[in-house]
Amino acid sequence: MASEALGSVGVFVAILGGTLRGSVPFLFVSLGECLTEKSGKINLGLEGTLLTGAMSAYAVSFLLQGKLGSGLAPWIGVMASGLAGLCLGFIHAWLSQQRRVNDIAVGIAMIIFGSGVAFFLGKSFIQPKAPQLPTLDLGFWSTVPAVQSALKISPLFLFGMALAPVMHWFFRSTRWGLIVRAVGDSPDAALAMGISIPKVRMISIMVGSLFAGIGGSGLSLYYPGIWSENISSGQGLMAVALVIFARWNPIQCLWASLFFGGAQALGPALQAVGIDQGRYLFNAIPYLLTLVIMVLTCSPRKTLTGAPGALGEKS
């Protein structure tokens, strides 16, 4: 192993590479969830969206490679994953805004439904190899193969990195951003402004779900770059936790995603240099850390700072 020869530097490079690869789905689901929650609704079902997105991207990329060539087909796959996200987002948005319906319940149903759809329709795509998205080799300057492979960055990652500040600007400085925040913080005020709350929430949830779908295409067309039933290790479920961790701030969603991606990369990187003890406990670090942060920052009397005022309340 190259990383063994490099010793501690090798571990660092492996963690860096793993972080850059592994944070892509986290980044997209957290930004999607952030947008959804800013409008005052929770979408717990992004795990299902992520899986359906991964499956549709892979299937479309595989089916179209003959017609469009393996350069263009994966990009159509990314679009398909976004479309799949929009569809699932529509179901969630419509259902969660019905009378007497709890959005958490809809979320759990959407996890089961989304993963059901993905595995049901995706069964026949488990074997074949679909063309993958191209990567940008930012490690061209190095002669060390480990560094080169660690710095193979997906354009999706750059897109997600750009999306975070754009979303931050959107919430802070645009009229539409204000409208979304108003609906999430104080629906009564939004209503008085003449805003249609169901419409704003519908759009926010659907676009948020679109992001999560694209995050799924990162799983199946970039890293790990296959389609199988255990392709997601719960990244979609982490969305809600990530957004709490990031205090509903898109820029912090970026840092949180990198951090969670890094925590995920820690186990395999240490394993590569022979440290195998407690591999599974490393996997639990992000969950444990989120829990600890919630315990430290919550108090029985007030809600979390940064949380949209009407989050999770009955409409």
Next chain:
Amino acid sequence: MFFTQTNWRPIAEGIFIPLGSLVLALVLFGVFVTILGNNPLMVYEAMHQTAFGNWRTFQGTLLRAAPLMLTALCTALPARMGLMIIGNEGALVIGGLGAVITGLLLSYGNLTPSLTATPAELSPLLIQLSMALAGILFGGAWIGIVGALKHYRGVNETISSLLMNYIAIALLNHLVEGPLKDPRSLNKPSSFAIPEPFMVGNIGDTRIHYGLIYGIIACLVAYILIQRTTFGFAARVAGGNMKAALVSGLPVGKLTLVICFLAGSCAGLAGMVEVAAVQSQANSSLIAGYGYSGILVAFVARYNPIAAAMVAILLGGIINSGGTLQRNFNMPDATVLLFQGLVFLVVIYSESLYGRLSWFRQSQSQ
């Protein structure tokens, strides 16, 4: 009038809306079945045959219903108090771990016995009860943490219980790959097995183990607790209006902790049943989705423990028919998951229909 219309209309609504949901879910499921090129009517018939067709296959349905009854209570009980807990899977895993650790300690004296070790000569009943107690205590403590975090720190119980699922699964993987590992389990790391004589046996000459009895008893006890005791009444008051409960001096904190403990202990008992009656050892087979399906059961049953037992049998039948669909129709094993998802979505939608369909309104004259 002796027999007025006001009586039967809400009852009819309560029967027709769930039934209609089930039919709608079946129709939507049929659409997906048709996409894969199968005849939906034949698929329905095969599902019905496997799930409820004859006594032999119905036993398989009841086997799968047993853990579902218990995991459903983990969501249903706190829901009556207005708490949405989805940590069923984690509590099941922890309960199963507790049961296996207790079983091994009692029969061998340590967790990794030598391959030639012989189990102690103890009464099987004693060991089974100890394992059940361990499952109850471990699972109860696990969800009890969620309740404590909610009460003392105001941490959202839904999110914390979801996170705890992943921590529980990581703990299971760690233990069966490390401290508890049986060196003979190569492909699927597992703990050592509980000796055969100490396993929970089957009822009569059926394939059904006593776990089903545990499930039914738990549902009955939960029903009585919620509907017929002051404790249950207090919990329901707090669920209906937390402010009123606080103002009237109900011990909301104590209620939260106790109901979370009871919820977790049910799921923990489900883990014990899976370990001590089915798997005999702790491994990744414990993560079979009974936790998440249990949430569905609780929902469809509208958090009523008796209804949960019946819905568990229905869902057990659906899960049971999965194998047949795979073998006879060459359908993916996720077919059952998709069907569960559809039922869940339709049932959630149907919830918003109560009182809204004009046909069931009392004011309408017939």
